[in-house]
Amino acid sequence: MKNPILTIPDSVIGLGRVRNWVLQHFDERIIVMIDDDLIRLYCLTAKKARPITDPEEITQVIINAAVMADDAGLHCFGFSQTDIRKFNGCEPFKLTGWVGGVIGVIGRQYTFRDDKYKVDIDFCMKNMLVDRILWIDDRYCFYQLRDNNVGGNSAFRTQEEYEASTESLVQKWKGYLTKSTHASQVFLRTKVKRKQDIKL
Numbered sequence: 001m002k003n004p005i006l007t008i009p010d011s012v013i014g015l016g017r018v019r020n021w022v023l024q025h026f027d028e029r030i031i032v033m034i035d036d037d038l039i040r041l042y043c044l045t046a047k048k049a050r051p052i053t054d055p056e057e058i059t060q061v062i063i064n065a066a067v068m069a070d071d072a073g074l075h076c077f078g079f080s081q082t083d084i085r086k087f088n089g090c091e092p093f094k095l096t097g098w099v100g101g102v103i104g105v106i107g108r109q110y111t112f113r114d115d116k117y118k119v120d121i122d123f124c125m126k127n128m129l130v131d132r133i134l135w136i137d138d139r140y141c142f143y144q145l146r147d148n149n150v151g152g153n154s155a156f157r158t159q160e161e162y163e164a165s166t167e168s169l170v171q172k173w174k175g176y177l178t179k180s181t182h183a184s185q186v187f188l189r190t191k192v193k194r195k196q197d198i199k200l
Contacts, residue, residue, distance in 0.1 A: 014116035069135035
């Protein structure tokens with residue numbers, strides 16, 4: 001049986017409102033939201049990154065991540081967003097950071113920020129604040145072409161709003177979220193420490 005296709009009302013504008021609308025209108029305890037600009041899934045554990053194109057295998061990758069996060073008692077999960085050449089085989093899973101592109105939500109403990117931009121980062125920060133960790137399966141990376149699709153959020157995006165939004169996010173999570181700019185691109189990085197230092 002296929003899931004019903006629901007259309008989001010035109011009055012629901014902005015990524016945060018869209019994500020919250022989805023959480024309010026589906027009864028399933030585990031929800032996975034997938035952005036429309038994803039073009040490929042890679043498995044990073046081999047000598048070279050291996051593209052995964054089989055729909056059933058892609059579905060199983062997502063289900064496995066959901067099960068692991070749920071078994072750990074967490075409420076947010078996702079996948080690697082770093083350069084596929086930077087996979088660290090000694091750290092196949094991460095417990096801090098942020099996920100986007102594909103974001104899994106377990107339960108309804110948290111809602112998304114009422115904003116158009118970077119709401120996934122804020123959501124992940126909430127999870128790390130309360131749950132202490134979230135689940136990132138670094139063995140897989142969904143490659144996406146960010147901010148290139150027409151329609152959707154791009155129809156309402158302005159540079160001034162974007163800058164104000166990112167700055168308010170950095171101020172909200174002061175000390176735990178940093179902002180940098182490179183080649184006119186804005187990068188937001190989390191700084192949440194959960195590992196103990198090894199003292200010899």
